[in-house]
Amino acid sequence: MNLHELLDELFPDGHEVGCDDEVLVGSGRVKGREVAVIGTAGHAAIGIEIALNLAAAVLQVIESHPGRPILMLVDTQGQRLGRRDELLGINGYLAHLAKCLEMARQRGHRLISLVYAEAVSGGFLSFGMMADEIHTLQETQVRVMNLPAMARITKIPLERLEELSIDSPAFAPGIDNFFKLGGVESVWSTPLSEHLEAALTRKAGADTRSRLGLDRKGRVLAYPVARRVCTERV
Amino acid sequence: MTTTSCRTTGQSYYESNALKRITSLLDPGSFHEIIRPEEKISSPHLRILGQPCSFNDGIIVGAGRLAGKKVLIAGQEGGFMGGAVGEVHGAKLTGLLQRATEEGPDGVLLLLESGGVRLHEANAGLIAVSEIIRSVLAARVAGVPVIGLIGGVYGCFGGMGIVARCCNALIISEEGRMGLSGPEVIETTMGVEEFDASDRALVWRTVGGKHRYLIGEVQRLVDDDVAAFRAAAIELLNDPRPLSLEELQKEHGMLSDRLKSCGSAYDAIDIWHTMGIAEPETLPLLDTAAFHKAVQHVYRGAA
Amino acid sequence: MEQLEYEFDGAGSLRQSGPAVLVGVVSSGNLEVLVESAELGGRGRIVVNTSVRGFGEIWQAVLTDFAGRHNLANLLISINDAGATPAVVSLRLDQAAEEFYRGEP
Numbered sequence: 001m002n003l004h005e006l007l008d009e010l011f012p013d014g015h016e017v018g019c020d021d022e023v024l025v026g027s028g029r030v031k032g033r034e035v036a037v038i039g040t041a042g043h044a045a046i047g048i049e050i051a052l053n054l055a056a057a058v059l060q061v062i063e064s065h066p067g068r069p070i071l072m073l074v075d076t077q078g079q080r081l082g083r084r085d086e087l088l089g090i091n092g093y094l095a096h097l098a099k100c101l102e103m104a105r106q107r108g109h110r111l112i113s114l115v116y117a118e119a120v121s122g123g124f125l126s127f128g129m130m131a132d133e134i135h136t137l138q139e140t141q142v143r144v145m146n147l148p149a150m151a152r153i154t155k156i157p158l159e160r161l162e163e164l165s166i167d168s169p170a171f172a173p174g175i176d177n178f179f180k181l182g183g184v185e186s187v188w189s190t191p192l193s194e195h196l197e198a199a200l201t202r203k204a205g206a207d208t209r210s211r212l213g214l215d216r217k218g219r220v221l222a223y224p225v226a227r228r229v230c231t232e233r234v
Numbered sequence: 235m236t237t238t239s240c241r242t243t244g245q246s247y248y249e250s251n252a253l254k255r256i257t258s259l260l261d262p263g264s265f266h267e268i269i270r271p272e273e274k275i276s277s278p279h280l281r282i283l284g285q286p287c288s289f290n291d292g293i294i295v296g297a298g299r300l301a302g303k304k305v306l307i308a309g310q311e312g313g314f315m316g317g318a319v320g321e322v323h324g325a326k327l328t329g330l331l332q333r334a335t336e337e338g339p340d341g342v343l344l345l346l347e348s349g350g351v352r353l354h355e356a357n358a359g360l361i362a363v364s365e366i367i368r369s370v371l372a373a374r375v376a377g378v379p380v381i382g383l384i385g386g387v388y389g390c391f392g393g394m395g396i397v398a399r400c401c402n403a404l405i406i407s408e409e410g411r412m413g414l415s416g417p418e419v420i421e422t423t424m425g426v427e428e429f430d431a432s433d434r435a436l437v438w439r440t441v442g443g444k445h446r447y448l449i450g451e452v453q454r455l456v457d458d459d460v461a462a463f464r465a466a467a468i469e470l471l472n473d474p475r476p477l478s479l480e481e482l483q484k485e486h487g488m489l490s491d492r493l494k495s496c497g498s499a500y501d502a503i504d505i506w507h508t509m510g511i512a513e514p515e516t517l518p519l520l521d522t523a524a525f526h527k528a529v530q531h532v533y534r535g536a537a
Numbered sequence: 538m539e540q541l542e543y544e545f546d547g548a549g550s551l552r553q554s555g556p557a558v559l560v561g562v563v564s565s566g567n568l569e570v571l572v573e574s575a576e577l578g579g580r581g582r583i584v585v586n587t588s589v590r591g592f593g594e595i596w597q598a599v600l601t602d603f604a605g606r607h608n609l610a611n612l613l614i615s616i617n618d619a620g621a622t623p624a625v626v627s628l629r630l631d632q633a634a635e636e637f638y639r640g641e642p
Contacts, residue, residue: 052493085414087499090413096489098396103477122396129367130367164283222322223325225329226329229330230336286618287563288563
């Protein structure tokens, strides 16, 4: 599904979304409701310019359209790697983006992420993963690192990693693994507008991913450990 | 608010381990660890992969007092897998920050030393870092100042570099390093001509404490001394800045300006020169006090 | 990984009741040692998790030596090892025992 088809599917009542230097900004309508659209395209590597443009788009929605829900369309190969981005403090730019999204949430904007192509590491962390709900399309890629690279770095044989990844969702790429860990809430299929509409009617709440990871048996310690640290008497 | 002077007492922050840093930063005897190591809650994923585990999964969390004020504190142990974040490690940090949101202490101190996501449990680690980011911001929204301290051997990189810049304020030493992709990662992926990770001077002036301070990424640059970190943390606790739209707009302006004025720079020296520092190439050689003196006329603060 | 377990006779004293202590870090060539009191009928137990297989006899020698220097009655000592040399192991064990007896880190 290309981007145009995706937007048509999501917003049968119409949409105006522009793409400038891999950054998507615009809006669409679903069941009479106006939704802001912010995202990236072309497997964007998130560098400081893109991070700043995404943050500007978020601030713009907060300022001009108080409370308007934001659909975050995710397609990123990760953060841009380079000396110049590090020199300028790329981590601060990505943190700024995350803070702007948190501000939107605090001011009543629903944040819904949809991974429609690729979602990798730092680019995903500072944008898509900040949403109240993270969904994916089928046939998309969510990962930190592929297994051959992991085998090289950890010096664990690739065959062994492949074998262990059958039972463990903790390290191998894939939507199913992120689903089991609670990092992906659900996988959307057509008609997409119905999923979007349903998501928009739900209320934002606290971060429930560790609870999901426990219920789905992919991340059984995160929830109880965090709860203990949170509540234990000292 | 530019300089933090402090007598040197000789306990290097850089060389201390996480527990030592925590106990010497806080008021003596005030630290209580939550989830003690004898419970042996370590990473189930490392065990499956046949890798060595640690009884605290590389992080110590708990409560204590700083100059009498009630604080929550976490220290990442860089010696264990470079302080990398896995499921349990991340959950301890997230739980501590959630506690801050519920309990409302006078502040949270994060002793950050991490290469980011632990690749042996990369998916769980990435989600864990995302949970940390959200819980840092939730604590700030609840009005609890979150202060990051960076001065360890492994620096603060990857997702934890993002976490650091989500804090209210950061304290760094010259030895401290902060960024997103570490020099080794860039060299391995992009080639040695992009970033020579063995060139220590280049590494330090690109991601080191002085540069981070100069471009407004951190609030305090201190000596590599636990007492200096402590003094700066006490000061910053008294200056909480809640997350507000106005602050973010200001930050947006500052980050846009930096991109405009320094976006074509390729070396920190170019940036320092643009800032108006007369002999930028001498900055790396100065001790902290001399450095503060040399830059005070151009330093514009941090956002 | 390999798990090894050793038991030693204690010197009969039952005074061990202080808080557990953890010393050392699991980094390459290093190890962490956790000392805690446990009801072991006057004996001491040492559990070693090591990343390097096949050194059971050397562990036995180093730990027997250690047991000769300290009273291990009702002590449970747990070790996570990332390939430390016998000298480093001895040093950490002594450090851990001293801190445990002193009652604070």
